[in-house]
Amino acid sequence: MQSSSNCFVGSDPEKYTEAFxxxxxxxxxxxIQDSDKWGGAIELSILAEFYGREIAAYDIQTTRCDLYGQQTKNYxxxxxxxxxxxxxxxxxxxxYDGAPEEFDQTIFPVRSDRSIGPVENLALNLVKDAQRRRNYTDVASFTLRCGVCQIGLVGQQEAVAHAQATGHVNFQEYR
Incomplete structure (x- = not known):
């Protein structure tokens, strides 16, 4: 087990409590230091603080934007x-089209009105277009097949239960 001193969260156990x-x-x-583990909202909140930047996370399925780091900080x-x-x-x-990747802008200044200007509309339009094209996975209702025993499963919960019961972890999405 890694020492908590190797972890940003471990440096402040009074802030990063079990409840959080x-x-x-x-x-x-x-x-979190296990490369097989994935983060979500908690980790985005922590990363916003670690990097001292707001993080806007757009969900394709709902087109919702969750903004992390904006409440108590003035990033x-x-x-x-x-x-x-x-x-x-x-x-x-x-x-511009065809520009080398190193010219891409990934960090945007936050204005006094707490927006990042027209870039926000561009991002939302991109997300809405991805939603129209159904470029997302609905983890509650997607269909999977176990790559070991070929059983069909519906949703993440069934896949997790199957993995826990059998030890099988090789799944493929199918329609």
């Missing part, structure tokens, strides 16, 4: 992510 993390601080630090920069039901990906703005 969903598990004891030391246990959380070991868990002057924002990054944007897009969530497809399984993964978060960074949103970047290219200065």
């Amino acid at each position: 993390l969903g598990k004891p601080n030391d246990e959380y630090c070991a868990w 002057h920069e924002r990054v944007m992510l897009i969530y497809d039901g399984l993964h978060y990906d960074a949103l970047a703005m290219s200065p």
Whole structure:
């Protein structure tokens, strides 16, 4: 188990309590440092504080934008992510078509009105377009097949229960 001193969260166990993390601080630090584990809203909140930037996370399925780091801090920069039901990906703005990736802008200044200007509308339009094209996974109702025993499953809950009961972890989505 990793020491909590190797973990940003472990440096402030009074702030990052079991109530906030969903598990004891030391246990959380070991868990989050495991490369097989994935983060979500809690981790986005922590990362906003760690980097001193707002994080806007756009959900394709609902087109909702959750903003982390804006409530108690007055951060002057924002990054944007897009969530497809399984993964978060960074949103970047290219200065022109075909520009090299190193020219992409991923950090945007936050204005006095707490917006980032027209970039917000561009991001929302991108998310709405992805929603229209159904470029997301509905983890509550997607269909999976176990790659080991070929049983069909519906949703993340059934997949987790099957994995816990059988030890099988190789699943493929199918329609």
